[in-house]
Amino acid sequence: MKTNSLVHFYKVNDSDHPVKLEVEVGHGQNSNSKILLNHLPVPGPGPEGSFVRSFELILGTNKELQGEELLMTTVVHDIMENTNMTSLTISLTGGVKPYTKTLEHSASKKGEVVTYSANIEFFK
Amino acid sequence: MKRTVIGVFFIFAFLISGFSQDSTLNVNLLQAPVSPAGSLLGISPSQIDNPTDPEAFMVSVKNAVGDFTKIPSSYAVDLAPAWLFFGSRINYNSFRSSRLIPTIWQSMVISTAVKSSSDSGISKTQFSIGLKVSLIRGNIDGSKVDSLIELSSILLQKLNNFTTGLDDLCKNDKEYQQYKDRMEVLATSGITDSREYRDLQDLAGERLQYLTELARMVSWNKLTKTEGYNILDSLKSIAEKIKWKRLGFKLDLCAGAVFDFPNMDFNKGSTTKAGTWLTGGYEWDHLSCLAVIRYLYNPNQVIGMADSLLPKTLFQTLDGGLRIVYNSTDNKFLFSGEALYRSVLEQNVMEPGWRFAINIEYEAMRNIRLNLSLGKDFDGNLSKGGNLITALNLILGLGSNKKM
Numbered sequence: 001m002k003t004n005s006l007v008h009f010y011k012v013n014d015s016d017h018p019v020k021l022e023v024e025v026g027h028g029q030n031s032n033s034k035i036l037l038n039h040l041p042v043p044g045p046g047p048e049g050s051f052v053r054s055f056e057l058i059l060g061t062n063k064e065l066q067g068e069e070l071l072m073t074t075v076v077h078d079i080m081e082n083t084n085m086t087s088l089t090i091s092l093t094g095g096v097k098p099y100t101k102t103l104e105h106s107a108s109k110k111g112e113v114v115t116y117s118a119n120i121e122f123f124k
Numbered sequence: 125m126k127r128t129v130i131g132v133f134f135i136f137a138f139l140i141s142g143f144s145q146d147s148t149l150n151v152n153l154l155q156a157p158v159s160p161a162g163s164l165l166g167i168s169p170s171q172i173d174n175p176t177d178p179e180a181f182m183v184s185v186k187n188a189v190g191d192f193t194k195i196p197s198s199y200a201v202d203l204a205p206a207w208l209f210f211g212s213r214i215n216y217n218s219f220r221s222s223r224l225i226p227t228i229w230q231s232m233v234i235s236t237a238v239k240s241s242s243d244s245g246i247s248k249t250q251f252s253i254g255l256k257v258s259l260i261r262g263n264i265d266g267s268k269v270d271s272l273i274e275l276s277s278i279l280l281q282k283l284n285n286f287t288t289g290l291d292d293l294c295k296n297d298k299e300y301q302q303y304k305d306r307m308e309v310l311a312t313s314g315i316t317d318s319r320e321y322r323d324l325q326d327l328a329g330e331r332l333q334y335l336t337e338l339a340r341m342v343s344w345n346k347l348t349k350t351e352g353y354n355i356l357d358s359l360k361s362i363a364e365k366i367k368w369k370r371l372g373f374k375l376d377l378c379a380g381a382v383f384d385f386p387n388m389d390f391n392k393g394s395t396t397k398a399g400t401w402l403t404g405g406y407e408w409d410h411l412s413c414l415a416v417i418r419y420l421y422n423p424n425q426v427i428g429m430a431d432s433l434l435p436k437t438l439f440q441t442l443d444g445g446l447r448i449v450y451n452s453t454d455n456k457f458l459f460s461g462e463a464l465y466r467s468v469l470e471q472n473v474m475e476p477g478w479r480f481a482i483n484i485e486y487e488a489m490r491n492i493r494l495n496l497s498l499g500k501d502f503d504g505n506l507s508k509g510g511n512l513i514t515a516l517n518l519i520l521g522l523g524s525n526k527k528m
Contacts, residue, residue: 005332007304007325009311026212028219030273032280034287041288047281054215071291073336075284077276079363080219082204083176087212102212106177111363113283113356117290117336119328121304123311 004088004105006118011096012062013124019065019094024054025076026087026102033074062095065122074116078107088116095122156401156416160254160380161235162200164397172200172237181208195249195388200237206230222263222372231258235380249388250396254380262370262407272366279355279362286336286343293335300335303328375404381421397422405447414447440469458485 012019025031033051035042037059044051051057059065076086087104105114157163162172173188175181181203188199206214206229218226235254240247294300303324310321348354382397398421405414420441445464452458460483467476481499488494 003326003329003333005329005336007307007328007332009307009316011311011316024212024215026214027207028214028216030216030276030280032277032284034284036287036291039291047278050281050284052277054217071287071294073284073287073290075280077280077359077363079273079276079366081368083207083211085177085207085211089212104212111360113280113359115336115340117332119294119304119332121308121311123308 002104004103004114004116006090006101006103006116006120008099008101008118009121009123010092010099011124012065012122013096014063014066016061016063017094018058018061019092019122021057021059021070022055022089022091022093023051023057023072023074024089024091025074026089026104027083027085028080029076029086030079031074031076031088033072036071038068039071065095066124068122070118070120070122072118072120074118076107076114076116078110078112078114081110084109084112086114088118090118090120092120156256156376156378156403156418157380159200159202159233159235159237160256160378160399160401161237161252162202164254164380164382164399165200165237165239165250165252167198167200167237167239171198172202172235174202175208178208195240196238197240198238200235200252203234203236204230204232205234206232220264222261224259227261228257228259231261231376232256247387249385250382251385252380252382252397254378256376256378258374258376260373260375260404262372262374265367265369265371265409269366269368272362276359276362279359282347282351283344283355283359285347286339289343290336290339293339294332297331297335300328300331303331371407371409373404373406375402377402395421399423410453411450412448414449416443416445416447418443418445437470439473442467442469456487459483 010019023033031053032046033044033055035044035051035057041049042057042059043049044055044057046052059070060068072090074088076088078084078086084107085104086107087102089100089102091100092098103116105116107114158169159167159172162169173184175184181201184201188196188201190196214226214230219230221227233256235252235256237252239250239252241250242248307321307324307328310316310318310324315321344356378399378401380399381395383393384396385393400419402417403414405412407413418441420443422438423441443464443466445462447462448460450457450459462479462481464479465476466479468474479499479501481501482497484496486494
């Protein structure tokens, strides 16, 4: 079943190699994301420390992320004239192997919002 | 001032009305077709499907071909592959970009159409395919859009204040934690590719979505009370105000061809019609200048020529033209002018010629609009020179103060 939410376990190792989170908001839409890493807010460059539209973020090294948990919520605003589709692509790189997942949902009409959430656990 | 303008309109119209021959002067003959394939097959734009997601596309095709059991009698579909299949890769910055590759990819429309007919016991199936792309698409009018997008971002940030609430719900939800515990066991055993892991991922995803909705509703109810207004209504209003109008230099290419297959015999297929449009120009906020070069191979219609006079043999036309449109800031005054040169590439078919058309519209008073059209048209008689045509229309709105 298609949902607007993602739950995943991402494997990391003992290295000091950084793990990168990439979030791509598709279909040209506007959005706002907030992230908690191990239940603490991760400050972003947007309003009130949030993340606006697509962004990249180094979460920490493989070693640092072992046993950590990431929770992200994203609200997408349908501002396009030619489509009501919204999408959120979450990519993780730098761990044992890259991971990418795209969530898609159509807004009922222009001006509506769609909410997404993701919960990722880092394990060794 | 208002009286002077109206007076000038009437005097001008009176002076030239003696030459009047045609009151239907089209000032939009230069525009490339919205759908090249559908246009070449004579399918009206309202009948052309424009699916915006793959599911809608499949439904459109399935309905047209009756669950893949027949060839439709008349069907046209326009696909924008970048948006239809790869929309998740088009982010906001890429959409606003005026660089060549994103411009071509995002503006690309593949147009297809099919039409079946029968004449004297011989069935004929026509397939048409076309392509439309922008090579240069101008820049989005940032002065109007940027502040609205910034406001949208601020309001979205306010709406997105349920992350901590969701975190608390997740921690305390037994069902959700059970799914995650089992997923963790499978993940640490290295079997994240298994069916069981994917099923658990779906179940956990559904539960997380449910918890997200709960956290969101609690948070948004509080927010409406503290803010004193509904942010969702404000976001709808902002979206309505955002107009993605592109200004500056633009260059579009459009092409299409029709292939005929008598009795569905694919060995006897032939190209019976084709067309290419190259449209370029500059657009300001209230003024646009557009130039067109158009090549048509065996067209259904030739501008300024009666259909009955069209040559019976295959022929080609090459047209070039210029169009200027001005619209005043208050939308009370509209001017559009068009000049078009027509030629047929084969000799002794018809003489080349010019056509000019001007349309002026002025809102004299509320619900009263004056419209003046004048120009020099091609003549139906190929050996004859042009003639002058005019039309003056007065549009009155009665019974309501609603703006026309």
